[in-house]
Amino acid sequence: MSERLEDIINARKNKLEALKQAGVDPYPSACERTHTNQAALDSFESLQNQEITLVGRLKSFRDMGKLIFAHMEDGTAKIQVLFKSDNLGAEAFKSLLDYADIGDFIQVSGTLFLTKTQEKTLQATGYKLLAKSLLPLPSEHYGLQDEETRLRQRYLDILLNPETKKLFEKKNLFWSKMREFLVKKGFLELEMPILEAIPGGAEAEPFVTHHNALDRDFYLRISLELPLKKMLVAGYEKVFEIGRIFRNEGIDTEHLQDYTQMEFYWAYSDFEKLMDFLQEMYQYVIQETFGTLTIASRGITCDWSGEWEKVSYIKLFQEHTGIDLKLANDADLKKYLDEKNIKYEPAAHRAKLIDTIFKTVRSAIPSGKPVFLVDQPVELEPLAKKDPSDPKLVQRLQIVAYGTELGKGFGELNDPTDQRARFEEQMQRREAGDKEAQFIDFDYLEAMEYGMPPAAGFGVSQRLFAFLTDRPIRETVIFPPMKKQK
Numbered sequence: 001m002s003e004r005l006e007d008i009i010n011a012r013k014n015k016l017e018a019l020k021q022a023g024v025d026p027y028p029s030a031c032e033r034t035h036t037n038q039a040a041l042d043s044f045e046s047l048q049n050q051e052i053t054l055v056g057r058l059k060s061f062r063d064m065g066k067l068i069f070a071h072m073e074d075g076t077a078k079i080q081v082l083f084k085s086d087n088l089g090a091e092a093f094k095s096l097l098d099y100a101d102i103g104d105f106i107q108v109s110g111t112l113f114l115t116k117t118q119e120k121t122l123q124a125t126g127y128k129l130l131a132k133s134l135l136p137l138p139s140e141h142y143g144l145q146d147e148e149t150r151l152r153q154r155y156l157d158i159l160l161n162p163e164t165k166k167l168f169e170k171k172n173l174f175w176s177k178m179r180e181f182l183v184k185k186g187f188l189e190l191e192m193p194i195l196e197a198i199p200g201g202a203e204a205e206p207f208v209t210h211h212n213a214l215d216r217d218f219y220l221r222i223s224l225e226l227p228l229k230k231m232l233v234a235g236y237e238k239v240f241e242i243g244r245i246f247r248n249e250g251i252d253t254e255h256l257q258d259y260t261q262m263e264f265y266w267a268y269s270d271f272e273k274l275m276d277f278l279q280e281m282y283q284y285v286i287q288e289t290f291g292t293l294t295i296a297s298r299g300i301t302c303d304w305s306g307e308w309e310k311v312s313y314i315k316l317f318q319e320h321t322g323i324d325l326k327l328a329n330d331a332d333l334k335k336y337l338d339e340k341n342i343k344y345e346p347a348a349h350r351a352k353l354i355d356t357i358f359k360t361v362r363s364a365i366p367s368g369k370p371v372f373l374v375d376q377p378v379e380l381e382p383l384a385k386k387d388p389s390d391p392k393l394v395q396r397l398q399i400v401a402y403g404t405e406l407g408k409g410f411g412e413l414n415d416p417t418d419q420r421a422r423f424e425e426q427m428q429r430r431e432a433g434d435k436e437a438q439f440i441d442f443d444y445l446e447a448m449e450y451g452m453p454p455a456a457g458f459g460v461s462q463r464l465f466a467f468l469t470d471r472p473i474r475e476t477v478i479f480p481p482m483k484k485q486k
Helices: 003-021 037-042 090-099 147-152 154-160 162-184 225-234 271-290 313-321 330-339 350-358 416-431 442-449 463-468
Strands: 052-063 067-073 078-084 105-114 120-131 208-211 216-220 238-246 258-267 294-297 300-303 309-312 371-374 390-394 396-401 404-411 455-461
Touching (some): 003 090, 037 052, 037 078, 052 120, 078 090, 090 120, 147 154, 154 162, 162 463, 225 258, 225 442, 271 396, 271 455, 313 371, 404 463, 455 463
Antiparallel strands (some): 052 067, 052 105
C-alpha cells in the first residue's frame, strides 16, 4: 500500500470514529426514499414543487464555499445535488464538509430545479449518512486498468465501467429470453441435482467433493442431460434447465470451469424438427437481446437470419484430408497426423484421433452464416441415435458460427441395449487413461429400460453469449475462477 493511500484510509477511519463520538450512526439500519434517481429525472416537471427523497453513492464532491455541488448515483441514474449552507444550517453544512467522502452512501431530501447550465438538480434541505466508505474509489477517468484486478474486484469494474454493467444486464436478458421462448413453447423448467454419484452427459473431467453426512464422494455435474432425460421416462414431454455446470478443464477464451448452460429435452420430437426449432429459438433470443440478427465477433460478421445450411462433417473431413472415415482405420488416421506433424497421444482412441484432425478442418466451415454441422461418426457421440440410413453415423448437430461450436443437439438414443454397449466402450477408454471418457451410469440405464420415448435434445452454454458480445468467456462471468493471489 502506498503511503498516500494509507493516509487517505486512516483519515477516513478517523472520520468514522469522530462520527461515532458525535452520536451519529455511520451505518443506520433504515433509510427513506420516495423515488429512484431515474424516476426523479424522468418526472422532473411534475415533481418540481414537491419535496422528494433520493438515495445513492456520492460520486463527486465540489466545495465552493457556502455551496457544495455533488453527484449521487443509485442503481438507476446519476443526479446532481446542491447543498447550501443557508438551507441546511451552518452545523449540518460543516458536518457534511468535515465528514463526507466520495464513495459514501447518503440520503438526501429536497426539491428539484434547473441550474443555469440547465442541469436537473436536487437542492437539499436535509441529508443522512447511510454508509461510510473507508476505501477510496479508483478514479472514474482511469478506471481499473489491470485485467486481473478488474476480474477479482468486479464490483469496482461494474461500478466504474458502464459497459461492464450493461454486459451483465444484457446477459440476464439473454437467458430470460431463452427461458421465455421455451416456456411459450410448452417446456417445463426443472431443477436437477448438482451433486451426482456418476457424472454423465458429456466428455469432460469432473470436480470431486465429499459429502460429510453421507460419508461419500460426489461429482459436480458436467452436464444437465441424464437427469433431465429421466424426466421423459417419468412422463414429462418437454423439460429444460438453465443451470451451472462444472468442468475441470483448461482456461482459454472459450472454456471455463464454472458456467451457465441450458439444456432441453423434447419427447416425441425428432432430429429434423429439432433443427427448425433451434433456428427459430436462436433468432428469437438474439433479436430480442441485441435488437439485430447481424452480430460481429472475433473479426467475423455473422448473419443469423434466414435458413441455415447443413454441412456434412464426414464429407467436409474427406474434402480437406482425403480420408473417408467410413473406410479409414486408426492406422490411417495416425499416418495422416504424422505426415502433418500434428501431435497426438500414441494410445489415443479413434474418436480422439478424428477430433484432433477435425480441428484443422473446422476453419473451412462457412463463417458468415451459422450452419448445422451434421453426419458425425458414431464414435464421437455415445448418447445420440444412429442415423437410420447409415449406422456408422449419428444424429448429432452442432451449431457452428465464428469458427466454433455454439450449441449441440441429438436425436436422443433411447435403446438401452445400444446405450449400454456405448457406455462400456467409454469405460474402456477411461480405463486406458482418458479422463474425459464417460462413466457407465447404471441408474440411467435402468431408467431407460422402463421405456424412454423418442426425443430430441439440445444444449447451449454461456459460450454463445460470450461470442455474441465479442468477449472472452471469463469476462462474461462476474467472479470467474482465478489463480491464488500471492
